[in-house]
Amino acid sequence: MKRIVLVIEYRGTNYVGWQVQPNGVSVQEVLRAALKKLTGEDISLHASGRTDSGVHARAQVAHFDTESRIPADKFAFALNTYLPKDIRVKASFDAPSPDFHSRFSVRKKHYRYTVLNTLHDSAMSFDRALHIHYPLDLQKLNEAAALFLGEHDFAAFKAVGTKSATTVRTVYRAEWSREGDLLFFDVAGSGFLYNMVRIMVGTMLRIGMGYDDVSVIEKALSDPHRENAGDTAPAHGLTLWRVEYGEFDTEALLESNSLQKT
Amino acid sequence: MKRIVLVIEYRGTNYVGWQVQPNGVSVQEVLRAALKKLTGEDISLHASGRTDSGVHARAQVAHFDTESRIPADKFAFALNTYLPKDIRVKASFDAPSPDFHSRFSVRKKHYRYTVLNTLHDSAMSFDRALHIHYPLDLQKLNEAAALFLGEHDFAAFKAVGTKSATTVRTVYRAEWSREGDLLFFDVAGSGFLYNMVRIMVGTMLRIGMGYDDVSVIEKALSDPHRENAGDTAPAHGLTLWRVEYGEFDTEALLESNSLQKT
Numbered sequence: 001m002k003r004i005v006l007v008i009e010y011r012g013t014n015y016v017g018w019q020v021q022p023n024g025v026s027v028q029e030v031l032r033a034a035l036k037k038l039t040g041e042d043i044s045l046h047a048s049g050r051t052d053s054g055v056h057a058r059a060q061v062a063h064f065d066t067e068s069r070i071p072a073d074k075f076a077f078a079l080n081t082y083l084p085k086d087i088r089v090k091a092s093f094d095a096p097s098p099d100f101h102s103r104f105s106v107r108k109k110h111y112r113y114t115v116l117n118t119l120h121d122s123a124m125s126f127d128r129a130l131h132i133h134y135p136l137d138l139q140k141l142n143e144a145a146a147l148f149l150g151e152h153d154f155a156a157f158k159a160v161g162t163k164s165a166t167t168v169r170t171v172y173r174a175e176w177s178r179e180g181d182l183l184f185f186d187v188a189g190s191g192f193l194y195n196m197v198r199i200m201v202g203t204m205l206r207i208g209m210g211y212d213d214v215s216v217i218e219k220a221l222s223d224p225h226r227e228n229a230g231d232t233a234p235a236h237g238l239t240l241w242r243v244e245y246g247e248f249d250t251e252a253l254l255e256s257n258s259l260q261k262t
Numbered sequence: 263m264k265r266i267v268l269v270i271e272y273r274g275t276n277y278v279g280w281q282v283q284p285n286g287v288s289v290q291e292v293l294r295a296a297l298k299k300l301t302g303e304d305i306s307l308h309a310s311g312r313t314d315s316g317v318h319a320r321a322q323v324a325h326f327d328t329e330s331r332i333p334a335d336k337f338a339f340a341l342n343t344y345l346p347k348d349i350r351v352k353a354s355f356d357a358p359s360p361d362f363h364s365r366f367s368v369r370k371k372h373y374r375y376t377v378l379n380t381l382h383d384s385a386m387s388f389d390r391a392l393h394i395h396y397p398l399d400l401q402k403l404n405e406a407a408a409l410f411l412g413e414h415d416f417a418a419f420k421a422v423g424t425k426s427a428t429t430v431r432t433v434y435r436a437e438w439s440r441e442g443d444l445l446f447f448d449v450a451g452s453g454f455l456y457n458m459v460r461i462m463v464g465t466m467l468r469i470g471m472g473y474d475d476v477s478v479i480e481k482a483l484s485d486p487h488r489e490n491a492g493d494t495a496p497a498h499g500l501t502l503w504r505v506e507y508g509e510f511d512t513e514a515l516l517e518s519n520s521l522q523k524t
Contacts, residue, residue, distance in 0.1 A: 009385040056386065076382060085388040119519045120338060123271040124318065124390065126347040135521040181520050257381045258443050259397040 001065055003095035004072050005102070006031075006079075007253050008060045011086040013127045013236065017053045018060065024053070027087060031062070034082035038075075039068040048102045048109065048243045052195075054235035056128060058112075059250035061243045063095055063102045090257050096247035108172060109192060110242035113185040113201045113233065129182065130237035136208040138178055144204040145174040145185065147217045155224035157200055158193035159232070167193060167224065174200075186241070195232050203230030263327055265357035266334050267364065268293075268341075269515050270322045273348040274497065275389045279315045280322065286315070289349060293324070296344035300337075301330040310364045310371065310505045314457075316497030318390060320374075321512035323505045325357055325364045352519050358509035370434060371454060372504035375447040375463045375495065391444065392499035398470040400440055406466040407436040407447065409479045417486035419462055420455035421494070429455060429486065436462075448503070457494050465492030 008031070016024035028045055035043045047062040070078060075092035083089070114129040116122055121131035148171045155167035173188040185201055203220065206212040212230070220228040243250050270293070278286035290307055297305045309324040332340060337354035345351070376391040378384055383393035410433045417429035435450040447463055465482065468474040474492070482490040505512050 011385045058386075080382060085383065086385045088382050088385040088388075090382050117521050119521065120342060120350050120352050121347065123273045123348045123350040124320075126350075128386065133521070178522070181522060259379050259381060259395070260440070260443060 001067055002072070003063055003065050003098060003100060004075055005061060005063045005093055005095050005100070006075065006089050007091040007250050008057060008062060009088045009090055010057050010060065011127075012051060012054045012056045014086060015053065017055065018047050018049075018051045018057075021053075027051075027057075027060075028062075030083065030087055031079070034079050035064065035066075037082050038070070038078050039066055041066055041068065046102045048106055048240075049192075051240055052235050052238075055238045055240065056236075057240040059090070059242050059254060060240055061102045061245075061250060063100065091253040093253075096245075100245075100247065105245050105247075106191065106243060107246055108188050108190065108244040109240070110173075110186065110188040110244075111192070111197045112239045112241040113187075113197060113237050114239070115183040115185075115205070115237060116181055117183055118181045125182075127236050128239075130234055132205065132209075134209050136183060136205070137210065138176055138183065138208075140210070140214070141176040141183070141185075141204055141208040144207045144214045144217055145176055145187075147214060147221065148174040148187070148200060152221045153224045154193055154196055154221075156220035156226055156229040157196045157203075158226065159195040159199075160226050162194040164193055169193065169196070176204075188242075198233045198235065198238060199229050199231075201233035201237070205233065206230050263329055264334070265325055265327050265360060265362060266337055267323060267325045267355055267357050267362070268337065268351050269353040269512050270319060270324060271350045271352050272319050272322065273389075274313060274316045274318045276348060277315065279317065280309050280311075280313045280319075283315075289313075289319075289322075290324075292345065292349055293341070296341050297326065297328075299344050300332070300340050301328055303328055303330065308364045310368050310502075311454075313502055314497050314500075317500045317502065318498075319502040321352070321504050321516060322502055323364045323507075323512060325362065353515040355515075358507075362507075362509065367507050367509075368453065368505060369508055370450050370452065370506040371502070372435075372448065372450045372506075373454070373459045374501045374503040375449075375459060375499050376501070377445040377447075377467070377499060378443055379445055380443045387444075389498050390501075392496055394467065394471075396471045398445060398467070399472065400438055400445065400470075402472070402476070403438040403445070403447075403466055403470040406469045406476045406479055407438055407449075409476060409483065410436040410449070410462060414483045415486045416455055416458055416483075418482035418488055418491040419458045419465075420488065421457040421461075422488050424456040426455055431455065431458070438466075450504075460495045460497065460500060461491050461493075463495035463499070467495065468492050 076089040116129040170190040338351040378391040432452040
């Protein structure tokens with residue numbers, strides 16, 4: 001028995017999310033079917049966390065145990081021959097320790113939310129960027145984002161009806177940047193509540209459009225009730241960007257996919 | 263009667279190309295159906311040129327004549343409400359002259375071919391970039407590309423069985439560049455033969471991988487027969503990037519889509 005770790009990229013558009021659901025195809029079940037073909041085993045696959053329907057992953061992490069003799073680093077190539085093109089394994093390797101766990105060992109997670117700020121939407125990016133045709137003020141967005149930094153009770157930024165032992169989370173990075181007509185919100189934290197990033201974005205976008213003042217966020221953090229925050233931004237703008245563990249960081253693993261001498 | 267010009271972006275993945283074909287849905291017929299809904303008229307729509315099945319357009323240009331009283335600049339917004347998300351009209355305006363023609367008035371066309379040069383393909387870009395897992399030499403690619411510059415008989419770079427009055431074309435720009443793991447081939451010319459850019463790319467890629475020497479291109483240009491050039495690179499890496507006319511340039515028109523103050 002050995003424990004293998006995968007770094008997985010997927011386009012969430014055609015999936016009900018990471019987790020198996022009754023109403024459609026999940027990324028997890030497609031990966032399990034590919035693992036079954038490869039190893040003959042019924043494999044339990046554990047991810048760093050769920051992603052919702054339509055949410056993308058640049059670097060999701062998942063682990064599984066197997067009796068297979070396939071060398072750890074060959075799983076990426078072998079699985080990719082069985083997987084659809086919108087799911088790619090970018091790296092596979094032996095777990096750094098026998099008790100490594102994709103979910104419980106996480107130190108930091110990074111998400112990116114992408115907005116296209118133009119008059120007309122784009123035929124190329126409509127499924128990966130939220131189109132906003134009202135001008136967004138980058139400075140206002142960053143004033144709003146800075147308020148999330150540090151430890152707060154994020155209960156106002158959690159989908160109603162979902163459970164968590166605690167709603168206190170630490171945000172290490174919360175920053176908007178611009179490349180041409182695209183705006184990126186990059187956020188890193190110890191962990192995120194259900195829909196937390198999407199509600200943060202929905203709340204900030206109203207501020208960036210000038211409909212609300214940044215005080216909305218101060219209020220939602222000091223009086224943490226869902227109705228004090230804004231709408232949940234659509235799933236298709238969100239990407240699970242990077243996962244950090246004590247033993248490794250997906251960013252370094254993705255670099256091994258590059259063929260460019262730098 | 264007035265003549266309207268459209269600048270159109272489309273993702274070619276789900277279409278048989280620009281032109282109406284018996285075996286699937288074309289971009290042209292989807293646009294004509296939207297124009298019919300909007301104006302009630304059966305409209306003839308003329309593009310700057312055809313694009314093949316799977317080829318994308320960042321800025322295709324097309325014109326049509328209509329009796330409609332809708333102001334020219336409103337067509338973009340109105341059509342986008344009827345069009346699928348993978349086709350977007352980015353600008354609409356009155357033709358600069360009554361005899362303006364999207365195809366016959368073209369001065370220069372620009373194409374971009376995109377290659378992803380990594381070990382594993384990407385779940386996000388598999389339908390818009392050709393994946394090459396063998397390291398490509400950017401310098402070799404540019405040595406090859408430079409040979410296309412100027413006026414040549416491009417008969418070796420034309421799909422067999424297609425007709426043209428002349429196979430002589432002028433290439434104004436032919437250049438590879440790199441952004442991270444993506445390689446871009448940008449080419450501009452007076453016009454292009456059928457499959458010309460894709461055969462140029464297929465020929466250069468073998469040189470970039472070290473399988474062929476740049477002399478292959480010298481030979482194919484001096485002894486212009488199809489068998490002297492390389493394979494046709496796949497459609498999905500190709501994008502019609504920009505079209506220039508005496509009176510306007512799509513590049514300037516796309517800028518009007520931006521909401522950013524620069």
